[in-house]
Amino acid sequence: MRLGLGWWRPSSARFIGNHGFSIGVDDVQPGESLNQKKKITIDEGAQTLESQISCLLNKLRETAGDDCMSTLHWRNSPLIMSQCGSKGSPINISQMVVCVGQQSVGGRRAPNGFIDRTLPHFPINSKTPAAKGFVANSFYTGLTATEFFFHTMGGREGLVDTAVKTAETGYMSRRLMKGLEDLSVFYDQTVRNASGGIVQFVYGDDGMDPVKMEGKGGRPLNLDQLFMKVMATCPQRGHDTLSPELILQMLNDKLSGQDASSGGCSDKFKEMLRKFFEDRIKMLRSTWRALQLDEDRVGKRDSSIEERVAADISGISAKQLQVFLDTCLSRYHSKIIEAGASIGAIGAQSIGEPGTQMTLKTFHFAGVASMNVTLGVPRIKEIINAVKKISTPIITTELLSEQDELFAAKVKCSIEKVVLGE
Template sequence: MSIMSHRARIMPWRTLRFNESVCNPYNADFDGDEMNLHVPQTEEARTEALMLMGVQNNLCTPKNGEILVASTQDFLTSSFLITRKDSFYDRSSFTLLCSYLGDAMENIDLPTPALIKPIELWTGKQLFSVLVRPNAFTKVYLNLGVREKICTKKCALTVEDKTSEAVHDAMCPNDGFVYFRNSELLSGQVGKKTLGNGNNEGMFSVLIRDYNSHAAASCMNRLAKFSARFIGNHGFSIGVDDVQPGESLNEKKGKTIGEGYQECHELIAQYSKGALKPQPGCSRAQTLEARISGVLNKLRDTAGDHCMSTLHWRNSPLIMSQCGSKGSPINISQMVVCVGQQSVGGRRAPNGFIDRTLPHFPINSKTPAAKGFVANSFYTGLTATEFFFHTMGGREGLVDTAVKTAETGYMSRRLMKGLEDLSVFYDQTVRNASGGIVQFVYGDDGMDPVKMEGKGGNPLNLDQLFMKVMATCPQRGHETLSPEAISQMLNDKLSEQDPSAGGCSDRFKELLTKFVGNRIKMLRNTRRALHLDEDHVGRKDSSIEECVAANISGIAAKQLQVFLDTCLSRYHSKIIEAGASIGAIGAQSIGEPGTQMTLKTFHFAGVASMNVTLGVPRIKEIINAAKKISTPIITAELLSGQDESFGVKVKRCIEKVVLGEVAAAIKIVLKSSQPNLVVKLDMQRIEAQGYEGINADSVQLSIINYPKLKLKSQHVRVIDEAKLRIYPDGTDRSKLQFELHNLKSMLPKVIVKGIPTVERAVVNPVKGRDKTIERYNLLVEGTNLLAVLGAPGVDAMKTKSNHIMEVNQTLGIEAARRSIIDEIQYTFESNNMIIDLRHMMLLADLMTYKVQ
């Protein structure tokens, strides 16, 4: 029975059987899981269950529109094996495989064989084409291009032309670019990116969007039936010999680990001599840890790369990793080569004994082995100390999971209680149970998150749609539109769309205009490259160059019309229905990924010692609107961001400097008639550090304004530029000695420059996609956003803080709302989780819509 008949098959002996594709939403695995079966008693109940809970109606998740029900494990492995370049089948084998698709009951049109002489042979790729479109009556024309995991980066073009890029990618030496054109698989070995879940560009996602859920479901069903039978006959097993390293790999591993250890020993020697230069914002010890961790992580990665390159292509773990059915290159390299560094609390193993991790090592030893680096693999077996460090890492994972369950459960409950009564009304507003308006239009555009296609919650994937239109509606002849005609058609079409009368949003119009603009730019570039006249497009007396230009980037009037009509009609089909309980959906969409988050704090990108709270604790801080957060960080953009020395100057203005750092001496003088304290400033140090404006006068003001000292101006006298005399406040001579010593202990803590609430500031290099430094900004650890905004050299327009309550006090409620959205999004993205922005907007609006 198919998964799509809305129920699992009930077998004898209280057993449920259902398709592997549906395991993900049920969170089911076949290790003894139990389920309850509910039997609706009336026709109304049956219909309601069928419509609301039927698998076919819930293939996509409302969290972000990604597909939830898709192929897993064996299905991916068998699809990957069958679509290899070297899989050929004669007529009997191919027809047998085709019969697997539908219990030999489906009507199948056999494609033309790929090889005709000396014998008719079909390829595995053709079998996949049959799987998507078994016969001429199935009007499914699948068009998509996906880069699989094995696709080499070299074949990615920088050209904006998707068509030529697809052609270029199709020549991938690893056969990693999967390209379907009108339901025919032309290139690529199919894997998780094409068939798996959590991807908006995969095969099943495209089938749902372009056709309907039935098309996707029946295709999944065919694949499930085929896979079970194919892999049963073909055979696929794993054994110890699959993870046995060869001689050359052992030699490479020994050499790599030896070099890594040598580098670590050199760093430790430099640290011991005091010759290790500290990184920005770090002490020497922190710098050593950061450098050693970098070397050891690189070491494991290098050993892993050697391992992956030496494995035979038939190696089972390698196949599973490549197609995405189970495991990763790291899992394989841990089994074969090297387990790598064990971490506890995001750092190397801490000291459990006095100044060492275990009694097996010398005191204060910082070598890789003494701090939890496991050089053995699981194949060779771990030593006693390595095993102990490994269990420390494992224990942390277990504790983390146990703590996290309760935390996330309570967080989800509170989110649900806060948002449960929000729904979309017939006037498109989002209101609560009392009729109070929370949003005038849901998510600013009234779109349904479950139906979104493009990245970043865009309603349509325009590249995908354009590719489909060009394939299903081919050009007749070479009469293509000129750039001006294309623009005119677009403007005419968009002018008909009035937003007030249910037309499309300005954001979507902008998206469509930008896309068509790129096509026009491409057309012009192609014609320029072929030295053609830009004004004469699509003439009757077309030359060969004209035809080439038309084929590469030209578009006919009919094609453009179909494309624009499809875009607009599909956009209107994605508008959210009135009555949708989007509050409950939003609460679940934010709460559910929380269960998969880690509780650890992460290092700020690029700054070794600056931690930032992320994961569940950070989400809790945001939704609690906490007045005091654990790691407040202000990201200050600079007016001159290209200059690092400028950043250092601004940092010195913001970072606090205490008197103890700039005083050469603070002495008690008892000789004179009036006992006092003498403070001498170290003017050389002040000049060397670039602390401008610190002198005896400024220090005098700082001392008078320091609240704990309670001194008046008559008690602090300036002798010269670098010397001050401080007299105690009290008149009681019996307590004089005590007061002098008390003053001496408190004076070094007096803040003489900078913002008192700032712990420190670090100049941070911001890297672009190509890993080169684009600009510098300032990461300020601490609060007082207002003072940072007013600091000289800071670009106040672009500076932001992660402290939401402070943003609210400084910039107002709208800024706080924006900050809530950005912070939740950043926290989820740091855990590689994508959630539709509309859910976060709803939560932020609920938190900020009432006037207190």
């Protein structure tokens, strides 16, 4: 071992003397690929920073708007217009009262256009909110000169989009109308085209006219409102109120009758009626339990004062129940789609008209600016044109374990893209 080291010592000295060991500029010169990777990383970081700043500034305006809406008097005229849906929105009110907010140009903050700055009023390379289009003033307090300029930049983009989207959505509406204009409802409740081909066995899968729907979520009837009307117009004085068993028995007899059976009413509507009366019966029982009464004697004409009071609070007489069920069935039948209805043209209009109201380009930055999701008219055009390569192919799935990030990453890696052609 000692001989080996003694032999390597002069060899190493001779090698270092011949070749030398020094650090020069070439040793720290990056390659072209490294420069490209660095540029991409910095650009992505800058985009992410910009998107996070934009999200924060938008959240500031939303918070100020919420505070504004909570402090306005309930008789405030703009608030009334916004709530009843005649004109305006909470955003318009908050811009007039509190803060106009961030002005965007092309889906991002105002770009630099005057020697590394947005306007000559700001220092070079200034990235402050005021220098990048944030308007802290409201229309009530008045905008400064720079804020007014940024506001006109955002407004110009809206005007151009409005002018361009008219042709886009107009042509889209025309194609929809031409493709669907021959669809109509026949007497057997099927939807057919001009040559008699069946497009849908039952219109909307329930045969109901959507224009005549009343309740929340497109329900055919607002049962609570109708029940209160029947209770007010058909008083129960002089009539015994029904027990829960009799209520359910009358309901089942009515739903199994000729008007409701054999396709007269859908199973979903019958289930909705049963659910409504189950809730009413729960209310009856809770009232009787609170007054410590026997539910079999409640509402009898010869009963005590407490029992009659309980019947007046939540009782239902046979006449009231009969009138309510008859009204429900007659109204339900009046809301069935009529034969000959041009539902194809109505469907085309229901897509085309909201399309003209949309902004042409709507981008939502969810944390990272490079992941912009195309919404609005461009997405509708992709769907109608059956574009093979969509601009933002995104799949949203609901995980069983929402808190496990590793599990989400595994699911993402396990998903394989398979198209219909394969």
